[in-house]
Amino acid sequence: MYPRVEIDLNKLRDNTKFLADLSQKSGIKIMAVSKVYCAIPELVKVQVEGGAEYIADSRIENLKKIKDIKVKKVLLRIPMQSQADEVVEYADYSQNSELETIKLLGQAALKKGKTHKVILMVDLGDLREGIWPSDVDHFVSEAIKIQGIKIVGFGVNLTCYGGVIPDENNLGQLVEIALKMKERYSLDLEIISGGNSSSLYLLLEGRLPKGINNLRFGEALVLGRETAYGNMVEGLHKDIFVLKAEIIELKEKPSVPIGNIGMDAFGQKPYFEDKGIMKRAILAMGRQDIDPNGLIPVDKNISIVGASSDHTILDLTNCEKEYKVGDVVEFYMEYGALLRAMTSEYVKKIFV
Numbered sequence: 001m002y003p004r005v006e007i008d009l010n011k012l013r014d015n016t017k018f019l020a021d022l023s024q025k026s027g028i029k030i031m032a033v034s035k036v037y038c039a040i041p042e043l044v045k046v047q048v049e050g051g052a053e054y055i056a057d058s059r060i061e062n063l064k065k066i067k068d069i070k071v072k073k074v075l076l077r078i079p080m081q082s083q084a085d086e087v088v089e090y091a092d093y094s095q096n097s098e099l100e101t102i103k104l105l106g107q108a109a110l111k112k113g114k115t116h117k118v119i120l121m122v123d124l125g126d127l128r129e130g131i132w133p134s135d136v137d138h139f140v141s142e143a144i145k146i147q148g149i150k151i152v153g154f155g156v157n158l159t160c161y162g163g164v165i166p167d168e169n170n171l172g173q174l175v176e177i178a179l180k181m182k183e184r185y186s187l188d189l190e191i192i193s194g195g196n197s198s199s200l201y202l203l204l205e206g207r208l209p210k211g212i213n214n215l216r217f218g219e220a221l222v223l224g225r226e227t228a229y230g231n232m233v234e235g236l237h238k239d240i241f242v243l244k245a246e247i248i249e250l251k252e253k254p255s256v257p258i259g260n261i262g263m264d265a266f267g268q269k270p271y272f273e274d275k276g277i278m279k280r281a282i283l284a285m286g287r288q289d290i291d292p293n294g295l296i297p298v299d300k301n302i303s304i305v306g307a308s309s310d311h312t313i314l315d316l317t318n319c320e321k322e323y324k325v326g327d328v329v330e331f332y333m334e335y336g337a338l339l340r341a342m343t344s345e346y347v348k349k350i351f352v
């Protein structure tokens with residue numbers, strides 16, 4: 001059945017073990033971030049086997065899927081107040097930046113006879129989530145009064161909205177804030193979490209500020225890449241996920257449409273370069289399944305012409321291989337395309 005993503009579980013386990021072992025040497029425990037693959041239990045299991053101390057996801061629906069897997073579970077996205085009960089039920093930890101929400105988590109936890117662990121996010125300039133540094137002291141002084149929760153850590157997220165690269169300066173600031181709060185409020189701190197796959201380069205170069213004891217890796221584990229500069233990391237597999245789709249039409253056609261050009265299926269005015277007659281293949285796969293901009297054909301002579309909801313058009317003119325209707329074409333995926341493929345219910349997931 002196509003389209004499908006074939007997932008090599010052994011390679012995912014290898015990558016997790018590689019980064020968990022490397023991190024361990026610097027006194028760092030890793031959170032394996034499962035959101036890009038929607039926390040499919042089979043994948044989570046191999047990440048736990050590979051040494052991920054925590055599994056972290058942005059959605060409570062995903063953590064719910066793995067409730068029976070014995071591992072510490074972390075909700076990455078700031079919780080919705082409307083989901084306080086579910087957060088406390090399915091996540092052992094959540095990352096937070098709003099006092100009112102933490103109060104609701106506390107109430108929900110008390111009702112269940114639990115203590116929910118809270119990691120406070122600090123905004124060090126990327127301008128997505130986090131408490132502003134000058135507000136942290138006041139925030140903590142209020143948060144420690146809340147029953148049912150325990151502040152166990154501080155964290156920062158960078159290179160997501162603002163593209164800010166983690167360095168000694170901003171991560172040093174996180175450590176300084178965390179240690180000051182630990183001292184001032186006698187916190188029992190388990191976690192100082194220095195970011196996502198964009199912090200990996202600091203670990204590799206031995207430049208991670210002392211005090212950081214946790215990193216949250218998604219893309220690095222699944223695609224083998226650090227995300228501050230986009231470099232592939234030696235020792236990590238890059239080909240864990242392979243997308244396969246089937247050719248349903250293959251014909252020679254011109255490269256420029258014939259007639260007056262209006263809008264395409266997505267309301268954009270398309271532009272065409274005249275490359276003469278092309279050998280064009282249509283795949284039974286479209287934007288409902290993938291992001292055509294994030295596909296990397298395994299056959300390097302293939303180029304992607306475009307895609308609508310259910311069709312992807314390829315240019316096979318330069319291919320050495322003689323493709324025919326019914327053949328299957330393979331792709332590696334960038335993060336956005338992988339996310340879409342894993343999320344689409346029309347794309348089968350096969351473990352190899």
Ligand SMILES: *Cc1c(COP(=O)(O)O)cnc(C)c1O
Nearest residue numbers: 033076157196197216217218219
């Ligand atoms: C998605 C996410 C991560 C993982 O990011 P990668 O770049 O995939 O490693 C870490 N932390 C938070 C808060 C996230 O939302």
